[in-house]
Amino acid sequence: MTAAFSPGDRVTVRRAYPPGHVRTPYYIRGKTGVVERVLDAFPNPEERAYGRDGLPCQPLYRVRFPQGAVWPDYSGPDADTVDVELYQHWLEPA
Amino acid sequence: MRGTHDIGGLTLGSIDRTEHALALWEKRIHALMLLLSDPAKEVMNVHELRCGIEALGEKEYDRLSYYERWITSIANNLLRKGVFTADELGRKLAEVEEREKQL
Numbered sequence: 001m002t003a004a005f006s007p008g009d010r011v012t013v014r015r016a017y018p019p020g021h022v023r024t025p026y027y028i029r030g031k032t033g034v035v036e037r038v039l040d041a042f043p044n045p046e047e048r049a050y051g052r053d054g055l056p057c058q059p060l061y062r063v064r065f066p067q068g069a070v071w072p073d074y075s076g077p078d079a080d081t082v083d084v085e086l087y088q089h090w091l092e093p094a
Numbered sequence: 095m096r097g098t099h100d101i102g103g104l105t106l107g108s109i110d111r112t113e114h115a116l117a118l119w120e121k122r123i124h125a126l127m128l129l130l131s132d133p134a135k136e137v138m139n140v141h142e143l144r145c146g147i148e149a150l151g152e153k154e155y156d157r158l159s160y161y162e163r164w165i166t167s168i169a170n171n172l173l174r175k176g177v178f179t180a181d182e183l184g185r186k187l188a189e190v191e192e193r194e195k196q197l
Binding site: 018019021022025027028045046048050051070071 | 095096102139141144145148175
């Protein structure tokens with residue numbers, strides 16, 4: 001699967017709460033950030049966790065979020081960011 | 095839903111950062127997992143390991159230590175895959191317990 005997003009693209013993490021093995025931390029769902037880099041594509045671990053092959057490979061991104069947008073009571077400097085590695089199927093264009 | 099393990103951002107107090115020397119049984123569990131997940135003949139993979147740990151339930155997850163979680167997940171995965179039966183595992187564990195008593 002080719003990468004749908006490029007560095008600099010604004011993306012929003014899907015607000016989804018399925019049971020089972022998921023690789024997107026709860027705290028980052030629904031938040032908007034910027035693609036910092038495309039890492040590579042890997043068999044989907046959310047499928048591999050159940051013994052399936054996880055193909056086609058899912059592109060994995062490092063996405064950068066402003067800390068102030070992630071934590072409602074964040075009191076650090078405005079320039080603070082947090083990077084989260086996220087699979088493409090969790091992302092939508094912002 | 096939020097998984098038991100998915101605690102980023104929750105107010106849970108400070109993290110215990112003290113290190114401890116790994117016991118032999120802990121090293122053995124790590125080695126066992128490396129063998130089981132060897133790509134040459136993958137019996138189970140790390141995603142299945144994680145999935146099994148996340149499925150322990152909050153009470154067990156909090157009660158068990160790091161490598162106890164690993165071995166519980168490994169055992170459940172191997173049971174499900176038919177590598178051994180619950181009866182075989184139960185008999186083997188009883189045998190080991192008996193052997194330990196002799197020491």
